[in-house]
Amino acid sequence: MFELKKKGEQYHFVLKAGNGQVILSSEMYNSKASAKNGIASVQKNCSNENLFERKTAKNGKFHFNLKSTNGQIVGSSQMYAAESGMNNGIESVRKNAPGAEIKEI
Template structure:
């Protein structure tokens, strides 16, 4: 599910797997409507392997960004200790995002 939250006067969301683990986090948005557009963009782009940017941090951990068609980052993963974990995270986004419900939380 997508968990949509307000922080101060901005909005952001997390995509959570069925076990409650956060698999993707958004940037901050100035409005709820913009955050919802971000969710729709993730749902639209998550099935395309070309939209995933795989990265290795300076500490050797792995993470990825999901980008929209214009190259803007629309979601970022958590850090993974192994490349296989990162690849599993990408597969989880592909599996969970398209049909995920949006839940607004306080």
């Protein structure tokens, strides 16, 4: 499920797995429409393996970004202790995002 939240005058969303764990977080958007476009971009682009950017932080933890076809980051993961955790997170996005409902908080 996507949770669309308003913080102050801006909006952002998270994608949660079936167990309620956040697997992807967005940047802040100036309008609800822009945030909804970001959700649509995640749903569209998550099937393309090449749009996932795998990264290793300076502390040795792993994380990923999902980019749109224009190269802009539309969502970022949490930090994972192991590379396998990051890969499982990517698979969870690929599995859960396409048909996920949007819940406004």
